Amino acid sequence: MPDRTSISPEFQALILCGPGLSLNTFTSTPDEFPKALVPIANRPMVWYPLDWCYRMNVSRISLITPPSSCKAIEDALSRNPDLTSLPHPRPDVIAPESLSQNTGTADLLRLPEVQAAISGHFLILPCDLLCALPGESLLEAWMVQAAGIIGSSALPGGLGVWYPTKGEHAVKGEETNFLITAQSSQPTVVPASNSLRPNISQVVYSSTTDTLHDITDSKHCFPIRHGLLRKHGRIRMLTTTRDAHIYLFPHWILDFLNRNPTFDSIGEDIVGWWAKATWQDGLVPKLGLDRILDPSLSSKLNNNNSINPPETGTNANTNIEDDIDLASMCSTHVSHLPTRETSISPPPTIPPFLAYIHPTPSSLLRRIDTPALLLHSSLHIAALDPSSTSPLAHPQKLHPTATIAPRTTVSHDVLLGPNTAVQQHATIKSCVVGANCVIGAGARLLRCVVMDGVQVGEKAVLTGAVVGARARVGRECRLGEGCEVQPGFVVEEGTEGKGEKFMVFEGLDDDDDDDDGLQEGEDEEDEGGMEKDI
Numbered sequence: 001m002p003d004r005t006s007i008s009p010e011f012q013a014l015i016l017c018g019p020g021l022s023l024n025t026f027t028s029t030p031d032e033f034p035k036a037l038v039p040i041a042n043r044p045m046v047w048y049p050l051d052w053c054y055r056m057n058v059s060r061i062s063l064i065t066p067p068s069s070c071k072a073i074e075d076a077l078s079r080n081p082d083l084t085s086l087p088h089p090r091p092d093v094i095a096p097e098s099l100s101q102n103t104g105t106a107d108l109l110r111l112p113e114v115q116a117a118i119s120g121h122f123l124i125l126p127c128d129l130l131c132a133l134p135g136e137s138l139l140e141a142w143m144v145q146a147a148g149i150i151g152s153s154a155l156p157g158g159l160g161v162w163y164p165t166k167g168e169h170a171v172k173g174e175e176t177n178f179l180i181t182a183q184s185s186q187p188t189v190v191p192a193s194n195s196l197r198p199n200i201s202q203v204v205y206s207s208t209t210d211t212l213h214d215i216t217d218s219k220h221c222f223p224i225r226h227g228l229l230r231k232h233g234r235i236r237m238l239t240t241t242r243d244a245h246i247y248l249f250p251h252w253i254l255d256f257l258n259r260n261p262t263f264d265s266i267g268e269d270i271v272g273w274w275a276k277a278t279w280q281d282g283l284v285p286k287l288g289l290d291r292i293l294d295p296s297l298s299s300k301l302n303n304n305n306s307i308n309p310p311e312t313g314t315n316a317n318t319n320i321e322d323d324i325d326l327a328s329m330c331s332t333h334v335s336h337l338p339t340r341e342t343s344i345s346p347p348p349t350i351p352p353f354l355a356y357i358h359p360t361p362s363s364l365l366r367r368i369d370t371p372a373l374l375l376h377s378s379l380h381i382a383a384l385d386p387s388s389t390s391p392l393a394h395p396q397k398l399h400p401t402a403t404i405a406p407r408t409t410v411s412h413d414v415l416l417g418p419n420t421a422v423q424q425h426a427t428i429k430s431c432v433v434g435a436n437c438v439i440g441a442g443a444r445l446l447r448c449v450v451m452d453g454v455q456v457g458e459k460a461v462l463t464g465a466v467v468g469a470r471a472r473v474g475r476e477c478r479l480g481e482g483c484e485v486q487p488g489f490v491v492e493e494g495t496e497g498k499g500e501k502f503m504v505f506e507g508l509d510d511d512d513d514d515d516d517g518l519q520e521g522e523d524e525e526d527e528g529g530m531e532k533d534i
Helices: 047-055 067-079 105-110 112-117 135-146 209-219 226-231 253-258 266-277 289-293 295-305 371-382 512-516
Strands: 012-016 061-064 092-094 122-126 129-131 158-164 177-182 200-208 235-249 353-357 365-367 427-429 444-446 461-463
Touching: 012 047, 012 112, 047 122, 047 129, 047 135, 067 092, 092 112, 105 112, 105 253, 105 266, 129 235, 135 158, 135 235, 135 353, 158 266, 158 365, 177 209, 177 353, 200 209, 200 226, 200 235, 200 266, 235 266, 235 365, 253 266, 253 289, 266 353, 365 371
Parallel strands: 012 061, 012 122, 061 092, 158 353, 427 444, 444 461
Antiparallel strands: 122 235, 129 365, 158 235, 177 200, 177 235, 200 353
């Protein structure tokens, strides 16, 4: 546990590089191409949380990944131009042997390799985070409202980030969370004009939307405990916000996690139970928070439960009562009650877990964990002007090594990667095209993401599609809104589709029909010239 008398503003960051199940079209081979390396606007996905950390002067960074993806991520850190251009020191890669693609986020924090890497207060970030919010403002808000007064004996609290799924950057079908907040205690110091503190409140309940639906379906309502209303007379329920999975945790949270081995998720279990413990009676001792917040309580309990051994030797009392148990001969039962302390200590104060609710008309903040979000966010970054103040903007939209043939149309909101060739009469509008791509003559691309090494055939039309690396789209293909093409997949000439996934489904065998009992020679035609029915 860190020193209780000093609160250090220094943080270390843990970036969780998960499996990317919702991006399975592009992450079907996590050993070679994990989710953390899926490009967003021609940069690896993990570049964005790394850059965000460096911009707020957090340089102690660890990437947590399953062993199967470790080599691919380490190679990218050494070779990818965007990742090698980041400041030093280079992030560490931690790949615990027992970490799998299905390990819960709370279980991940219990792994010995992860806990050994945490030495103080820490940040937890997802690898799919896209954040233009100034990180130093978030740290300042935590130091003022959650960490308490420097020199105080109270342990610091935590801070999480949520953002609205409605508004300017809304994408249909995005995941949401259920959050209940109450007004937090405000410091006497007036916040600066650019401070995040006006948008910070205290979390009193946190869960997923699925959990909310389960409760309302079974009870036909959402019951609210009286203890919550007694503690907070005014609460706010949010159902259209999403947990950004940005958490600022104090070091003592590891002790809290180890005392509750059933916790599986950070957002619903760690944050949810912590928030409820601030107002629900009886939760503090059940969760072990009383012993964490008041270590002296553990020693008191141990002393009360200890049995003093009898005295022996010269100091022992030699009265006959010590040799004969007179109490057992008495018909009156004598009970030995524990000695009560005359002074009752007040229950420990639970440090709050705060929520920063990102306002709607503000800088871009979201997670990129679906193809629709990948497409929308990539096109948003492509539209940013190079002179923009946004840290996400590219310094140049058309790479100097990209070649554009005469009589082609390339709009101002297009990103072209290095060594990409656009042949004559092609039209590209509002797109992101990666490196080493070939866009055939007469092809039309509108609102698309085309990853590295893709070949688009002549007169092909792509609208709202996401094409994986090294894929080939045949000539005169028409791929409409929502189409996804797996890396390396070949779309045959003239193919038409809308909202389809073009990928190889593992486990399917073209020769499965042989298992139905057909032997060689059994496929003879019947008298009508038709093959026998199987």
